[in-house]
Amino acid sequence: MSLRHAMLGLLTAGPASGYDLLKVFEISLNHVWPATQSQVYAELNRLAGAGLVKAAAEGPRGRKEYAITETGIAELRHWLTEVEPQRTHRFEALLRVFFLSELEPEQARTYLERQATAAEEDHAGLLELRESVSQGDDPLSLYGNIALEWGLRFTAMQREWADWAAERVASLNGLPAHPTAAAPPGGSPPSGAPPADPQADAPPAGRPA
Amino acid sequence: MSLRHAMLGLLTAGPASGYDLLKVFEISLNHVWPATQSQVYAELNRLAGAGLVKAAAEGPRGRKEYAITETGIAELRHWLTEVEPQRTHRFEALLRVFFLSELEPEQARTYLERQATAAEEDHAGLLELRESVSQGDDPLSLYGNIALEWGLRFTAMQREWADWAAERVASLNGLPAHPTAAAPPGGSPPSGAPPADPQADAPPAGRPA
DNA sequence: ATCTTACCTTCCTATGTTGACATGTCGCTA
DNA sequence: TAGCGACATGTCAACATAGGAAGGTAAGAT
Structure with a gap:
């Protein structure tokens, strides 16, 4: 409840x-x-x-x-x-990944790229939010900031993961490489957006000690 | 549905x-x-x-x-x-963060530290899972691996965030620093677990371009 | 031969969640 | 002053989720 x-x-x-x-x-x-x-x-x-x-x-x-x-x-x-927090979550976007093999590799890649875009948009929205509240007269409370930081890290992670996954799908299926993220329609590169993963083959998650 | x-x-x-x-x-x-x-x-x-x-x-x-x-x-x-994937999620553990100001700072820190521990356990479980399926005769399918990678990145992110947040709560409230994560009862440091964030004041999420 | 442990489905109740519909009030402005 | 948009609450049916009770079958162990 x-x-x-x-x-x-x-x-x-x-x-x-x-x-x-x-x-x-x-x-x-x-x-x-x-x-x-x-x-x-x-x-x-x-x-x-x-x-x-x-x-x-x-x-x-x-x-x-x-x-x-x-x-x-x-x-x-x-x-x-x-009360123990609930540990199970529902991630519809991730559930779909399990069944992406039902699609053609290019469709799967499209799906992952859309995820990357969506994550980047969410990330940008949160950055804006942070700016707008920082400019208000009283700064966001400590815990509001901590929650916001979670959102920033989560969306950054999603973005990086989706980019990595899309590239992996492409490379394992001999699909032509995409022009490293088409330049956004705005013109100059937006600062503050999380950068794409440098290399696509070495997942950085389970880091060595 | x-x-x-x-x-x-x-x-x-x-x-x-x-x-x-x-x-x-x-x-x-x-x-x-x-x-x-x-x-x-x-x-x-x-x-x-x-x-x-x-x-x-x-x-x-x-x-x-x-x-x-x-x-x-x-x-x-x-x-x-x-069909567009659903964009809204329910994160009970994060919801609680918004209301942590109702608790004493030390209780809030305890909560965040528990989150960090839980995330680390989840992470370890996924690493084990990856080992166990890699040793099976046929490797996990591409998409299974991609989903697993998501889990690894997610739990790593949660762990790092919670550690960062706990330290922030402590330092902004003049709480005594914890002995940088009490040594695990096992003895030698577990390898494969994500390392704690190096410094506690500069959130790495909204990276500069 | 019996006992236990899986296997396997159906039904039930309670609670949580969604989306739509219904109803009315106040303040502004063309 | 008519109308519109924001304010404000209530109700309902449908569907989703949680958890458990009840009932029965087959296989393997002792």
């Missing part, structure tokens, strides 16, 4: 309405723990029923603000410290 | 029963796309109803083998090439 705790966590920053929380989910939590409107409102009512949050104020258009209670904070802390 | 396609994908390797598929999910697909028994059997029936697989044989103990049909293969290819 992570949704519940995500909402409790958001409410520690101050009272908010379902609508407010929804915005946060859409904007900043979307790639970490997506939630829909129906989930948020329903969970808010359950949370209130369980005494973990309480209605704090009523606003203009039927707006209802909720605040986290002491019980709610205790529950959040308990979750953070005592 | 990725479960459906995962099952189709597995059936391209040859006919199998629900039980067989279940084993594959438990053993090799568990960290990519977990599935339960109730899901697998139910989906198999739906798949058969939709003509994407067909009952191929009846075995000893009520065992029913299914084989993928032409329609099924076409559907799998369609999914691989035409």
Whole structure:
């Protein structure tokens, strides 16, 4: 039940309405723990029923603000410290890789290259995000920055892996080499984007001691 | 509906029963796309109803083998090439990071250190897996290797990030430095484990061009 | 000969998740 | 002042996921 705790966590920053929380989910939590409107409102009512949050104020258009209670904070802390995080994840993009042998090698390479592009776009988006919040008057909190850093490293890793994999598929199938990533339509090379892997044959992951 | 396609994908390797598929999910697909028994059997029936697989044989103990049909293969290819992979993921371990400010810095560091340990264990498990399959008579298929490489890079990244984050939390809160990872109980340093980040202040992710 | 351990499927309940639909309010502006 | 867009909540049906109970069969070990 992570949704519940995500909402409790958001409410520690101050009272908010379902609508407010929804915005946060859409904007900043979307790639970490997506939630829909129906989930948020329903969970808010359950949370209130369980005494973990309480209605704090009523606003203009039927707006209802909720605040986290002491019980709610205790529950959040308990979750953070005592409950084991779930270890299994679902990676649809990776699942597909297992079955890429059903396609022609060139199609497989196309798929991997698309993954690389997508990862690079995500990476660029996060870099922008970092800039925009750094310029605000108060710097992102420590933990916000740590989470952002995770995103940067993850997207960089994805990009490098997909590039490596695409090249491997190509070279093992005698496909013509691609012109080392067609220059982006913008013109000058974007700085801050993770560079492609230098060599394609030696995976750098399981490093020697 | 990725479960459906995962099952189709597995059936391209040859006919199998629900039980067989279940084993594959438990053993090799568990960290990519977990599935339960109730899901697998139910989906198999739906798949058969939709003509994407067909009952191929009846075995000893009520065992029913299914084989993928032409329609099924076409559907799998369609999914691989035409359907956009889902871009949003749920990372519970990362979600928690957003709310770590609710804890004492030392507790937050403990959490991050546990993440680092878990990532290292996962990494070690994958290295073992790679050894065990490399020693088998036929090498893992190209795409199996590519997926495995993803896992190795992912766990290495997680480990490095968590180490970095734990140190950052400590240093920004004046916590005593830990003795650079207590020596593992085994004795000699394990080779193959990803090394800790050299310096703790300069995140290497958003590399300059 | 019996016992245990896999093998193998079906059914059930509870919970989580999605997407759509329904409903209404307030503030701005053409 | 009419209309539009943002604000704001609620409900519903369908599907996905988790976990377990129940039931039975075959093979191998003691």
